[in-house]
Amino acid sequence: MLIQGLELDYKPVAHKVRPVEAELPSCFRIVRSIQGDPLADMPTLNPNPPDFTPTGRYTTERRDQFDSVHKGDFLLPEERKLMHHFMMQQSQGFAWDDTERSHFREDFFLPVDIPTIPHKPWTQRNIPILPGIYDEVCRLIKTKIAAGVYEPSNSSYRSRWTGSLCGSSIASSHSTR
Secondary structure (H helix, E strand, C coil), X not given: CCCXXXXXXXXXXXXXXXXXXXXXXHHHCCCCCCCCCCCCCCCCXXXXXXXXXXXXXXXXXXXXXXXXXXXXXXXCHHHHHHHHHHHHHCHHHCCCCHHHCCCCXXXXXXXXXXXXXXXXXXXXXXXXXXXXXXXXXXXXXXXXXXXXXXXXXXXXXECCEEEEEECCEEEEEECCC
């Protein structure tokens, strides 16, 4: 028995998405083209690490922040020193904020093209953003676009997303239904 106004958490059979069996054209196959040894230039860790010196993105403030999160005897003092040495050598491999984010090298990992079959595109209406956090959500989206996390798209498709308040900060939530 259905109660009027009750929303169900399942999709009716009429709206089920069924995969289409087809041959994948060769132009859509993923080809890895890693040439040379990408680890050849990787620095080796010294078993007797030197004292901390700010290097690249790994600053004194970030070291202190890291230490404050991992207090106590989580690591022995020599292990902590080795970990800081590793972070100094690989400082470009860590993103401490959105402006430092990046992506894989395109000469190693080409952008992926996904084949589609002719069909009617769909869109879903976004969940409304609360007026009190609207400006902060817009700032969050602009930051993610600038960092390359979100890319411009002229796609016919649109999935639901919304901005929500998590403690004292704003988070974007994407529907995976």
